[in-house]
Amino acid sequence: MGFRLATWNINSVRLRIGQVVRFLEEEAPDVLCLQETKCPPGQFPSAALHEAGYHHICDKGQSGYHGVAIISKIPFAQTSMRDFCDKQDARHVSVRLQGPDVTIHNFYVPAGGDEPDPQINEKFAHKLGFLEEMTSWFADKSAHEKGAGILVGDLNIAPLEHDVWSHRQLLKVVSHTPIEVERLLGVMAAGQWSDSMRKIIDPSEKLYTWWSYRGRDWEASNRGRRLDHIWARGGIENAVTAITVRKDCRGWERASDHVPVIADFNI
């Protein structure tokens, strides 16, 4: 059967609930994973989503910062969330769907601040620590979490040369430094994850999901990065049939700085 999943760093779900509903109407994914909902517990704009046909919502919010949610047409068999780095940040939720039997992990990895040195920048140290904890968790978890899995989210790292507008100019910029890329590849290896976006779109092609708010014309300068990811494992690595990056959403009125990414699976 066809299964469609989308991921989007929405940068305030309450401010952009209209955009979320429009996206759901246009693309009709079975599941939408959001990051940076910035929405305190109990204030998630569920009613508009129910009206749009999405009756199952797993959200972990906090006031002002972070926040992740999974919005679904398909009921959940199980939901869970995990804290990382001994912080209460809302950076992970996970659901197992009732059918197809697939487990979905939705992550919002710390951005890491500006200075790519863990000795002087504790945000960067947090980012590296978060990735290390993901690695050890998936190294364990892959032993007992059986079956198909999908991991999505704003991972705040653009690992490949053509995931950024200039590999050379971004080598010392947080999101594209060698140490971050190495850690991200470590997470992938530990969980036996496969990069679904790059299975469809050749690594030689430039591919971005984020364009900064800073700077006068994001489209003309096109200095983007691929910070948002869709990974698969557990037998569905080769079931991806299409990837859609909705770049046009960056041009919407009062847009998020990230655009939605859609994956179609045949499972």
Add this chain to the structure above:
DNA sequence: ATGGTCGCGGTGCGA
């Protein structure tokens, strides 16, 4: 040369 712009919540912080 070292900015620039967002969103939150009510000032500066995080991105």
